[in-house]
Amino acid sequence: MSFSSEVSAREIFMGKLKCGSDLLEELTQFCSEKNIVLGRVEAIGAVQGANIGFYNQESRTYEFKALDSELEITNLTGNISLKDGKPFVHAHVTLADEEGKCFGGHLAAGTKVFACEFIVHAFDGPSLERELDEETGLPLWRMAE
Numbered sequence: 001m002s003f004s005s006e007v008s009a010r011e012i013f014m015g016k017l018k019c020g021s022d023l024l025e026e027l028t029q030f031c032s033e034k035n036i037v038l039g040r041v042e043a044i045g046a047v048q049g050a051n052i053g054f055y056n057q058e059s060r061t062y063e064f065k066a067l068d069s070e071l072e073i074t075n076l077t078g079n080i081s082l083k084d085g086k087p088f089v090h091a092h093v094t095l096a097d098e099e100g101k102c103f104g105g106h107l108a109a110g111t112k113v114f115a116c117e118f119i120v121h122a123f124d125g126p127s128l129e130r131e132l133d134e135e136t137g138l139p140l141w142r143m144a145e
């Protein structure tokens with residue numbers, strides 16, 4: 001069973017992030033500045049180090065893994081919605097080391113940009129606000145069922 005709402009495309013932004021900045025915080029900041037509360041984000045580039053999460057479904061907590069090395073952002077895909085009334089970026093990343101071996105997970109603060117090119121696509125539509133979902137313990141979208 002699925003739940004969805006219809007959205008329509010608004011403007012698309014292409015940009016880059018400054019070396020040394022925090023990947024998740026900068027993307028969130030960008031959305032706040034442009035007042036984007038609904039949309040999608042993608043990015044490629046490289047990081048100097050990363051912090052990625054894995055949600056342990058049993059304990060219902062995120063386990064974070066710090067990767068203290070240079071890595072390529074081979075993919076970053078995410079969405080933008082509202083949490084506590086503010087733009088919230090939920091993104092997952094796949095990061096490759098020098099051998100092309102990949103790590104992946106839930107993007108967390110503490111991922112340091114080396115270079116990053118991003119695309120943010122803003123949408124118009126009913127706002128999606130996150131709230132605690134009892135079944136999963138995650139802050140999921142509140143949607144009419």
Ligand code: ZN
Nearest residue numbers: 090091092106
């Ligand atoms: Zn996630």
